[in-house]
Amino acid sequence: MIHHLDPETRAKIAAGEVVTRPASVVVELVENALDAGAETITVDVDGDGTDRIRVADDGHGMSESNAELAVERHTTSKLRNASDLETVETLGFRGEALPSIAAVARLELTTNAGSGHGVCVVVDDGDRTVSPAGRAQGTTVEVTDLFADRPARKKSLASPKTEFARISALVTRYALTRPDVRFVLRHDGRQTLTTPGTDRFSDAMLAVYGRDAASHASAFDATREASGAGETVTASIDGILCHPDVTRARRDHVHVSVNGRAIADARIRRAVADGYGTLLPDGREPVAVVRVSLPPTWVDHNVHPAKEEVEFRDADEVAAAVESSVRDALSTADLRRSGELAMDLDASLEPVEASSVFDDVRVIGRFRGLYLLCEADDELLVIDQHAAHERVNYERLRTAVESAGIDAVPIDPPVSVSLSSTDAALLEANRETIENLGFRVSEFGGDTYRVEAVPAPLGRPFSPDALADVVADVAAGDTPDPRDELLTELACHPSIKAGDELSDEDATRLVERLGSCETPYSCPHGRPTVLAIDESTFVSGFGRRSGRQG
Secondary structure, three states, X not given: OOOOOOHHHHHHXXXXXXXXXXXXXXXXXXXXXXXXXXXXXXXXXXXXXXXXXXXXXOOOOOOHHHHHXXXXXXXXXXXXXXXXHHOOOOOOXXXXXXXXXXXXXXXXXXXXXXXXXXXXXXXXXXXXXXXXXXXXXXXXXXXXXXXXXXXXXXXXXXXXHHHHHHHHHHHHHHHHHOOOOEEEEEEOOEEEEEOOOOOOHHHHHHHHHOHHHHHOEEEEEEEEEEEEOOEEEEEEEEEEEEXXXXXXXXXXXXXXXXXXXXXXXXXXXXXXXHHHHHHOOOOOEEXXXXXXXXXXXXXXXXXXXXXXXXXXXXXXXXXXXXXXXXXXXXXXXOOOOOOOOOOOHHHHOOOOOOOOOOOOOEEEEEEOOOEEEEEEOOEEEEEEHHHHHHHHHHHHHXXXXXXXXXXXXXXXXXXXXXXXXXXXXXHHHOHHHHHHOOXXXXXXXXXXXEEEEEEOXXXXXXXXXXXXXXXXXXXXXXXXOXXXXXXXXXXXXXXXXXXXXXXXXXXXXXXXXXXXXOXXXXXXOOOEOEEEEEHHHHXXXXXXXXXXXX
């Protein structure tokens, strides 16, 4: 029999869509605070967030009557009717956040709209109490015993440190895309993030990523026209771009917001990386903050229960606008950088006893300082010199590690490294694995760590600054053996770069050494090292009847 669900069951189903983990609670409460015009938002988290989450702001606050309505489902001050969904400019609009949280936790709402006294509304297991409360203007929401009556959901959560890392990533994203608001994040009473709220991207970048990143970054502000469905509109795009010498192994550090909503949109992140183009080293991703503002009719936020995704009227137009804005901003920035070749070229190209599949290959030229042109019987081989050297270095390192493990060398004196609050949380969640890789670190205050030892396979010490990349790689868990990511990273940086001029002798040695590798036809990242062009291609292209004898 088909029948109507009772209101309590409907509420719990809806809550399960909106509140999936502790970070879901934080995003809803932070967005409510931003909608209320808060200038300071403080987030306190105990444990994994199921014990307690507290979000306090200094926004407009609510009257007693509005506070009572706010915990009821589908009550909102942000919409009047369905047509408003197409033009909504606030982050919240469904009237589901507080009642959905209250359906899976104990919720205490204390607020004051600027009158002589405030009000406290408590919702616990469906029961609601209202009482006077003392509070300055603003709102505090405290959520405790999250998922207490949903043991399966609670059991499915990750470790407390990993759940907090998710919360930290969320708060960091908003702190960077809303530099006008002061954010404070505390975990178990320890402050892990604070931004000044000066409305300057550079100050927020300094607070999150430290002085090195902030001093190698440029703010930008651009406008672009975008066309779709017969309408042309103006897109405003601004933010801050770290220079190409400040990079990460993953695209997680491209922070994006659309019409004020911080989201992890893969299309916009990719457009930002495409804007950097060839400025980025192979296998590296930028650190950037990009805000996109479009007319509300061009963005649909109502496509996901947790509002984690948006749809654009024309996604390709928006991505093109972002890419060109980033590219133009970087074209005027001072991108000078310097680097050191950490792995000796002669040592990496020493002959080995294994036979080479390229023994009969002859280097005959070079192209654009990127590729070696080689003759091999009736084929022209084009070898990417950077990818080839990466493969050589990776296999040398892997052989050394498999036979003797990863050596670690002390750093004396220890080097201080600033991590973002998210990376710091991920480090603590994966400390044992990272230390097994050869890093030894200790806390130095805030999100600064002292690197006391680094891995040094083949006697080549890892840079202490690589700690953030290693943390991200280990946390992502893309490979069964974290050492593979470590060795890939170490092989990349010292390898021959695009534009490096090789002597005839070194070019020949590189090709021979590549041919001796176990996997000579791809670099450690999976990209090809060699392309082959058969002589028949030239015969056809030049309209000849046959090859060299014709």
